[in-house]
Amino acid sequence: DARVTQTPRHKVTEMGQEVTMRCQPILGHNTVFWYRQTMMQGLELLAYFRNRAPLDDSGMPKDRFSAEMPDATLATLKIQPSEPRDSAVYFCASGIRDTQYFGPGTRLTVL
Amino acid sequence: GIQVEQSPPDLILQEGANSTLRCNFSDSVNNLQWFHQNPWGQLINLFYIPSGTKQNGRLSATTVATERYSLLYISSSQTTDSGVYFCAVVSGTSYGKLTFGQGTILTVHP
Numbered sequence: 001d002a003r004v005t006q007t008p009r010h011k012v013t014e015m016g017q018e019v020t021m022r023c024q025p026i027l028g029h030n031t032v033f034w035y036r037q038t039m040m041q042g043l044e045l046l047a048y049f050r051n052r053a054p055l056d057d058s059g060m061p062k063d064r065f066s067a068e069m070p071d072a073t074l075a076t077l078k079i080q081p082s083e084p085r086d087s088a089v090y091f092c093a094s095g096i097r098d099t100q101y102f103g104p105g106t107r108l109t110v111l
Numbered sequence: 112g113i114q115v116e117q118s119p120p121d122l123i124l125q126e127g128a129n130s131t132l133r134c135n136f137s138d139s140v141n142n143l144q145w146f147h148q149n150p151w152g153q154l155i156n157l158f159y160i161p162s163g164t165k166q167n168g169r170l171s172a173t174t175v176a177t178e179r180y181s182l183l184y185i186s187s188s189q190t191t192d193s194g195v196y197f198c199a200v201v202s203g204t205s206y207g208k209l210t211f212g213q214g215t216i217l218t219v220h221p
Contacts, residue, residue: 031207043197043211056208089152095207098142098161102154 002026004103018080025094033093113202117212132183134198142201
């Protein structure tokens with residue numbers, strides 16, 4: 001049963017620290033998405049890749065967030081420096097033929 | 112961008128009851144998915160349904176693309192159906208980018 005995996009599942013850090021979240025998409029999927037979920041904003045798209053190339057990262061604060069896909073089995077989302085308003089659940093999803101499958105999420109708390 | 116509205120925002124049911132959740136969208140779509148977010152936060156695909164009707168056990172969904180809405184039917188609800196149901200759409204040339212509605216919070220009491 002193929003699944004999207006994300007690490008870590010939980011992260012507590014202090015303001016100003018760097019945070020790196022990792023995602024392993026489902027093998028064979030050609031699109032990867034990063035979403036953020038908060039109570040206030042709901043689910044928001046941060047960035048997405050097709051065939052490892054970034055297509056749209058307009059949802060990300062460019063000054064502190066970066067998303068990369070160094071190879072087909074790994075996507076990363078980095079926040080540097082982190083701020084309390086970044087506290088949220090970050091989901092990675094991978095997709096093929098217009099259907100997306102979500103990972104379990106990383107719950108980030110920035111103190 | 113496209114707007115996605117879901118109703119009702121909250122729904123409370125007794126086990127065994129049936130329910131209908133609605134999703135309206137403001138523009139034509141290439142893709143529409145229904146998700147269930149369980150109490151542990153996991154987002155689970157229910158249906159990929161840009162048009163037509165599909166059924167999976169006690170759940171079924173219908174999308175009328177020309178009228179810009181989709182319905183999710185839950186029959187004989189169970190406590191495990193509790194959670195948040197999201198509708199998400201892809202419009203135009205957005206390359207698979209999903210826009211989510213705000214969700215319907217479903218609570219099923221035993």
